Amino acid sequence: MSEEIQVLVRGEGRATIIDLIGDVTTFAEESINQAYQSASADGAVNIIFNFRENDYINSAGIAILIGVVTEARKRDQKLLMTGLSAHFQKIFRMVGLTQYADLYPSIEEALASLNGDTGA
Amino acid sequence: MSPQSNRVVELRIPSELGYEKIAREAVATVANRLNFGPDKIEDIKTAISEACTNAIRYGSGSDARMKVVVILTADEDKLDILIKDPGASGAPPENVNIPDISGMVEGKHRLGGMGLYIIRELVDEAGFVEDGDEDDGNQFRMVIYRMDDDVEIRPEESGTDNGGTT
Numbered sequence: 099m100s101e102e103i104q105v106l107v108r109g110e111g112r113a114t115i116i117d118l119i120g121d122v123t124t125f126a127e128e129s130i131n132q133a134y135q136s137a138s139a140d141g142a143v144n145i146i147f148n149f150r151e152n153d154y155i156n157s158a159g160i161a162i163l164i165g166v167v168t169e170a171r172k173r174d175q176k177l178l179m180t181g182l183s184a185h186f187q188k189i190f191r192m193v194g195l196t197q198y199a200d201l202y203p204s205i206e207e208a209l210a211s212l213n214g215d216t217g218a
Numbered sequence: 219m220s221p222q223s224n225r226v227v228e229l230r231i232p233s234e235l236g237y238e239k240i241a242r243e244a245v246a247t248v249a250n251r252l253n254f255g256p257d258k259i260e261d262i263k264t265a266i267s268e269a270c271t272n273a274i275r276y277g278s279g280s281d282a283r284m285k286v287v288v289i290l291t292a293d294e295d296k297l298d299i300l301i302k303d304p305g306a307s308g309a310p311p312e313n314v315n316i317p318d319i320s321g322m323v324e325g326k327h328r329l330g331g332m333g334l335y336i337i338r339e340l341v342d343e344a345g346f347v348e349d350g351d352e353d354d355g356n357q358f359r360m361v362i363y364r365m366d367d368d369v370e371i372r373p374e375e376s377g378t379d380n381g382g383t384t
Contacts, residue, residue, distance in 0.1 A: 161329040185260035194319035
């Protein structure tokens, strides 16, 4: 009973946005990693993972994101996350993922934070 | 379904990742009928998803011929959830550690191992039931109590609905 996820990569200002449309579980690993590698190959420095608020995320999906964090640190990339429900924001804080990726309610607010970031 | 009655819902799902979503939807329906608030229902959905995923992946080796049994007991003051698996991987873990995400990011620890920790943080009681007979597999129990802060106040409970009383 595998679940499909649609992962799209697009550029927006100073950021590369990776849209995650669907459940973020173990079945999403290949799609997310491919999207991240594609963004990195294109020189992405600021990467926004944009979630759809009502989708299902489990600990296996969080582990995939931690894997991305690991790679991003090696490449000096900045990770941001948007669109998470209040519940999953709480879960991400609970496991410590927010030490490595800032959360924003919307893409617009994430982009605004980058525009105010003179260190990138 | 009256919160005063004790009702039991039992599910048998194939031991295949993805089927935990059925338990997730079922428990959301039961919790909603018990008038748990939306935030608590989200907690319960995540907890049961993680517990069923563990039962599928570790308790029965993702062998879809096996079944994971989920028993939801709606009581007056709590929701009791029991998850049974065949115990294919032997005894369940005894300790639940706080995830060391720094260790994962630095490559010192494998990715994962967060499910039980998340469950413990989200429900009031959680743990493997020790019944002394390993042949019966594993039983993982979670309890969520109905707290006043969790309960969604509905018109018929708030005292503002006088229908039929005048």
